[in-house]
Amino acid sequence: MKEFIFKNLSDAMKKELIKRNAVKTDKLYSKVKNICTTVKKNGINAAIRYAVKYDSFSANSILVSKKEFIEAEKQIPLQLKEAIKSAYKNIYKFHEKQLPHGYGVETTKGVFCEKRFMPIENVGLYIPAGTAPLPSTMLMLGIPAQIAGCKRVVAASPVQNKINSAILYAAKLCGITEFLKIGGAQGIALMAYGCSNFRKVDKIFGPGNQFVTTAKSLISIDPDGCSIDMLAGPSELVIIADDYANPHFVAADLLSQAEHGKDSLVILLTTSKELYKKVVLSIQKQLVVLPRKKIAKAALKNSFCILFSNIDQAIKFSNDFAPEHLIINVKNPRKYKDKIINAGSVFIGQFTPESAGDYASGTNHSLPTYGFARSTGGVSVEMFMKGVTFQSITLMGLKRLSKSIVTLAEAESLNAHAEAVKVRLK
Numbered sequence: 062m063k064e065f066i067f068k069n070l071s072d073a074m075k076k077e078l079i080k081r082n083a084v085k086t087d088k089l090y091s092k093v094k095n096i097c098t099t100v101k102k103n104g105i106n107a108a109i110r111y112a113v114k115y116d117s118f119s120a121n122s123i124l125v126s127k128k129e130f131i132e133a134e135k136q137i138p139l140q141l142k143e144a145i146k147s148a149y150k151n152i153y154k155f156h157e158k159q160l161p162h163g164y165g166v167e168t169t170k171g172v173f174c175e176k177r178f179m180p181i182e183n184v185g186l187y188i189p190a191g192t193a194p195l196p197s198t199m200l201m202l203g204i205p206a207q208i209a210g211c212k213r214v215v216a217a218s219p220v221q222n223k224i225n226s227a228i229l230y231a232a233k234l235c236g237i238t239e240f241l242k243i244g245g246a247q248g249i250a251l252m253a254y255g256c257s258n259f260r261k262v263d264k265i266f267g268p269g270n271q272f273v274t275t276a277k278s279l280i281s282i283d284p285d286g287c288s289i290d291m292l293a294g295p296s297e298l299v300i301i302a303d304d305y306a307n308p309h310f311v312a313a314d315l316l317s318q319a320e321h322g323k324d325s326l327v328i329l330l331t332t333s334k335e336l337y338k339k340v341v342l343s344i345q346k347q348l349v350v351l352p353r354k355k356i357a358k359a360a361l362k363n364s365f366c367i368l369f370s371n372i373d374q375a376i377k378f379s380n381d382f383a384p385e386h387l388i389i390n391v392k393n394p395r396k397y398k399d400k401i402i403n404a405g406s407v408f409i410g411q412f413t414p415e416s417a418g419d420y421a422s423g424t425n426h427s428l429p430t431y432g433f434a435r436s437t438g439g440v441s442v443e444m445f446m447k448g449v450t451f452q453s454i455t456l457m458g459l460k461r462l463s464k465s466i467v468t469l470a471e472a473e474s475l476n477a478h479a480e481a482v483k484v485r486l487k
Contacts, residue, residue, distance in 0.1 A: 062329065062341065063365040067374055070367075078365065079382050081294065081431050082324070093275040097250040101285065104256025111247035116219045118242070125224055125240035133229035141227060145196060148421035149234050152204050155423030159442040160208060171458020178446045180210040183260065185252035185287075186237075187267030188218040190244065194225035201425050201440065202266050203235025209445035215262055217252055219244025244269075246276035253280035253287045261287065266440060268293035268427060290444055291437060294430040295324040297385035298415060299404075301375045302331045305392035308339035310411055312347055314388055315340070315364070316357050317416050323359035328382070329366040330375040337366050376400050383434040386415045405434045459485060 065078070100107045105123065112118035134142075165175035186202040189195055199216065206214045216232055218224055220242045232240055243251060249269075255261025264287055265277060274293065280286030298318035302311050315327045331337055344361070348354045369375045372391055379387055383403035391397065394409045401407055405428030406418050419426045427440040454462070463482050470478035 062327075062344075062361055064337065065365060065367045067367050067369045067378070075378070075381075078367070079378075079432070081326075082363075089271060089275060093246045093272055094279055096246040096272075097253075097276055097279050097283075100247055100250035101254040101283075104254075105251065105259055108243050108247040108251040111245065112219070112243045115245055115247075116243075117221045120220065120222045120242050123242050125229065125242065127238075129223065130229055130233055130238070133224070133226035134233065136226045137230050142230065144421070145200070145227065145231055145234070148197065149200055149204065149231070151421055151423040152200055152425075153208070156205050156208055156425070156442050159205075161443050161446065161448070169458060169461050171455035172462060173453045173458075175451045176448050177451065178443070178448050180212065180446050181263050182211065183213045183262040183264075184211050184215070184445060185262035185265040185267075186214060186216045187244070187249065187252075187265060187269055187273060188216055188228060189267070189269050189273070190218045190220065190225065190228075191270060194228055196225070196227040196231040197420050197426065198267065199228050199231035200235065201427050203232060203237055205425070205440060205442045206266075206445050207235050208442050211445055213239070213260075213262075215239045215241060215252060217241035217244055217248040219248065244273075246272045249273055249276035249280060253283075254285060264288045264290070264445075266290040266427070266444070290427070290440055291429055291433065292431070293427070295326060296321040297326045297328075297430050298388065299328045299330060299379050299382060299384040299386070300388045300390060301372065301379060301397075302329065302333070302336055302340075302388075303372060303391040304333045304336060305411075306331075306333075306336060306390040307411060308336055309343045309347075310414070311336070311340045311390060312343035314390075314414055314416075315361075316344060316347055316351060317414065317419075318386065319357040319360035319364070320351065320353040321356075321360070323356055324363070325360040327360065327364045328384070330369060330378060331366065332369050332371060332375070334368055337368065340366075372397060373400070379404070383429075383432040385428045385430045385434065386418070388413070388415055403432075403435045405429050405439050456485075 096111055161178040163177040168174050184206055188198050214237050216237050224240060224242060241248060249265060252262045252265055277289045278292055281289045296318050300311055300314055318327050319325050351357055376397060380402045385405040387404040388408045389397055390411050398409060406424055408415055418424045425439045429437050463486060466482050467479040
């Protein structure tokens with residue numbers, strides 16, 4: 062990890078540290094656009110050809126069968142099954158509280174306005190499976206869709222022949238029966254555009270690599286495509302720590318995110334030079350036994366530590382950075398909670414590892430990256446719903462509103478709007 066001292070950083074250097082690396086290139090954009098255009102035109106057959114090319118797809122069917130769901134449940138070790146069920150319970154319990162409730166207001170006598178929240182009927186859930194299967198992501202996306210009451214939920218994941226059994230079991234718990242064995246840009250395009258024998262979805266959720274992210278970007282601006290949850294980039298973690306923090310805990314937390322991918326970004330913000338030295342030594346020791354140490358080492362090359370004079374300075378930097386994940390591992394951490402403005406998910410105290418949120422505490426791990434935490438939060442139940450407004454006006458209510466409506470319409474030179482009111486009052 063590179064080391065910086067905050068007081069020695071110029072504004073330009075601070076800006077550079079906060080800036081994320083762009084992943085989109087002209088070559089990547091062109092390739093993904095071609096995939097999306099071809100799948101849009103030729104449907105499932107084109108998606109299969111790309112799946113064969115990029116993922117060595119060899120299954121007899123692109124959809125998971127009932128038999129495969131049943132077999133998957135039988136193949137999972139009991140301990141893993143119980144872990145998935147426990148995580149499902151906690152995630153469901155937390156997300157159930159997010160279900161929005163409608164309301165009605167009589168804004169003026171005789172003018173009734175209300176808002177109702179309705180589930181999006183058709184949604185697609187993308188489950189990455191590049192370097193490791195992710196049943197946790199299946200739960201994080203499937204449970205909010207289940208609580209929202211979406212009528213049709215389609216999952217998709219890249220595969221050679223079979224979807225991972227743990228992912229299928231998690232999907233079954235979420236009530237999902239339609240599962241595509243196609244991922245990548247071709248999987249996103251197929252869900253977005255559909256074809257004669259596969260109905261398109263109305264919104265796509267889920268993280269993925271740069272091909273998936275670029276495909277989501279493209280289909281979201283195509284009138285024939287669909288909406289998306291967010292553009293998720295490489296995993297990010299910021300840790301704010303002081304002398305009170307256990308360096309082995311801090312090192313383990315940094316590595317837990319560094320092992321996600323070579324482009325992951327992990328950052329230590331600390332007031333203690335001694336802690337930083339101990340964390341570096343602990344990282345070196347822990348790396349030795351880490352199966353994904355090559356990936357973690359590559360991520361650590363892009364990561365850094367900044368030494369601050371006080372915790373408030375560190376929090377200010379973190380708010381400017383707006384990380385996907387933020388761990389506050391300092392003495393009396395809760396007193397800093399209200400100072401956090403920008404973060405996807407916050408982990409408070411030495412016994413709250415980011416891993417808890419990734420798997421089983423209850424909060425969602427599908428979170429904003431690239432600094433988008435400044436303006437948006439993670440996946441929630443409400444993202445699987447739409448708020449529809451209704452209004453009902455009596456004759457007397459319209460008379461009371463008429464002067465305002467007509468005056469504003471005529472001020473905007475929209476006389477037909479004004480006439481739509483006048484004609485009712487003649």
